[in-house]
Amino acid sequence: MSLSLPLNPVLQNLPVYQPGRPIEEVARELGIPATDIIKLASNENPLGPSPKAMAAMHQVVESLHLYPDGNAFYLKQKLAAKLHVKTENLVLGNGSNEIIEFIGHALLGPGTNIVVSQYCFAIYPIVAKMFGADVITVPAKQHGHDLAAIVKAITPQTRAVFVANPNNPTGTLAPRAEMEALVRSVRPNVLLVLDEAYIEFLEDPADFVPLIASGAQPNLLLMRTFSKILGLAGLRVGYGIGSPELITAFEKVRQPFNINAIAQAGALAALDDDEHFHRTRANNAAGLKLYVEAFVQLGLEYVPSAGNFILVKVGDGQKTFVELQKLGVIARPMGGYQLPEWIRISVGTPAENQRCLQSLRKVLGK
8 A cells, every 4th residue: 555645745756875884784785894884985083083082971871860951061062162163153963964954944945045065965965845935055165165256146035155164075265365355245144154163174264153253144054063083973973053043043953962962971071082082183184195196097087075085086986886896895986975976984993095096997997
C-alpha cells in the first residue's frame, strides 16, 4: 500500500545533503578492515578531539540521567568572554547547520529569497528551499566569491545573503577589503551571514565581531563551529554571533536542550586547549604545503586553499573517488557541487597525506 499522507509539496524536489562516507560504511561495502581505511572527506581534525575535551566529557557520563542545562550557561559565558561580546549576542546550535535552520524559521518563506555564490555550502540552498524560499546563485569568480556581484543580486525579496570565508568546498579566501566593502554594502533589512567555520586556520583573519558587539551592524550574523580546528565534529556544536534582537528571535525557534550535556562539557574544555589548537593549525599548514607541492609535480590543477582541505582537478572526479576507496582512501567527489572533474581532499596526518598522494598517483597512473 502506498503512502497517502499529504506531504509538504516542497519536499518533492528538495535535494538531500550527501555527507562524506563513513569509514564503517566503506569497510562493509568493500570488505576492507576499517582499520585499513583513512577518511579525508569531511574536513575533520586528523589529530582527533582536544584531550582536555575528552577528559571533561568522561566526567559527565555519570550524570547523563539528568537533562543538560538548556541555556548552556557556562559555555556561553566562556564564549562571550573569549569573543568580547555579551551572552545576549550568542546562540548555540546542534552544529552550524542548526543555526542556518534558525535563519529559515525567522526570515524565510514563500515569496522570499536568499543570495549565495556558486560553489557555496550545499546546506544554504537546501534550507532555503525547505522553507519555500527561492535561491539566487551568483556565478563564481576563479572558484571564489564575486562579492560585488552578490550585492547587485540582492532584490526587494531578499532576506539573507550567505558568504562562507574561507569557502567550502573551494577553500578560497575573499580579500579583507572586499569583505569589509560587502559588510558596508548589504542593506540593513537583509541579513548578511558570514560563515566562519574555518576562520581559526587563518593567521590574521578579518574580525567583524566588534561590529556586532558595538551594535554598529545589527544585520550581521557570524557562524562558527567546534567541529573543525577543535576536533569535535561528532558532538555537533556550532554557534552564531549576532545582535541581541536577532538572537532573541532565534531562541524562540531553538529546540530545548539542543546542546547535550557531553557536548557542553567537551566544548567548554576545548576552548582552553591552546596546545591542541596550535598543533592542529601547524599540521594543517604543513599538509597543505605538501599537497600543493605534489600537485605541481604531478601537473594537476588545484585551488589554493585557506581551509583544512584542498580541491584538485583529476579528470573524472567520481571515478577517482571510487578507485581511491578501493585503496582505502575516502575523499570527496565534487559532482554535487557542479565540479565533476574535481575531488576535495581533507588534510590528514603526515602519514595519511603521504598515503593519499601515493594512492592518487596510482589511480591517475602518475
